[in-house]
Structure formats: structure tokens, C-alpha cells
Amino acid sequence: MSDTLDLRDIPAPKRHPKVHDAFGNLESGEALTLVNDHDPKPLFYExxxxxxxxxxxxxxxxxxxxxxxxxxxPKK
Incomplete structure (x- = not known):
């Protein structure tokens, strides 16, 4: 299963907390799909x-x- 979160209309300071919350709600083996207006490489490293x-x-x-x-x- 995969949940999708479109970050493009979310103010930048609120994006990472929303991602962390959504990721935390996933079960093991699930994945969070993000739609973003730039490469989320900093989020990946975080x-x-x-x-x-x-x-x-x-x-x-x-x-x-x-x-x-x-x-x-993906979540382990």
C-alpha cells in the first residue's frame, strides 16, 4: 500500500513535519509517495x-x- 502526499501547495516550513507524520502512520512494508516542486534530496538525507x-x-x-x-x- 502507498499513501500520496502532494507538497506543492504546502508552505515550505510545514512540509517536512507533514512528511514525518504521514511516514510515521505507515505500516512496515508500505511506502509514502510525495509529489514535490523540487528534488527532495535534502528530505532524503534527513x-x-x-x-x-x-x-x-x-x-x-x-x-x-x-x-x-x-x-x-519506503518503510522497513
Whole structure:
């Protein structure tokens, strides 16, 4: 199962807390899909450093347009 969170209309300071909350609500083996207006590389590094259940090896990101990046954050 995968939940999707579109961050493009969320103010920047509120994005990471929303991601952390949504990720925390996932069950093991599920993934959170993010739609963002830029490559979420800083979020990837933050998750990798702070969240033990984040499966960095299965993380994926795809640029679908100039302001559309879709990232999959899997949970161990």
C-alpha cells in the first residue's frame, strides 16, 4: 500500500513535519509517495539520518516535469 502526499501547495516550513507524520502512520512494508516542486534530496538525507524505519535503499525519485518530482519513501 502507498499513501500520496502532494507538497506543492504546502508552505515550505510545514512540509517536512507533514512528511514525518504521514511516514510515521505507515505500516512496515508500505511506502509514502510525495509529489514535490523540487528534488527532495535534502528530505532524503534527513530521513536517512533520523528515521530508522526509512528504507533508503528502496527510495526512488522521478522528475515528471519542470516542477514535478515524485518520490517514493519506503518503510522497513
Amino acid at each position: 530521513m536517512q539520518a533520523e528515521i530508522a524505519d526509512f528504507d533508503a535503499e528502496r527510495y526512488e525519485v522521478e522528475e515528471r516535469g519542470e516542477n514535478e518530482f515524485v518520490a517514493t519513501l
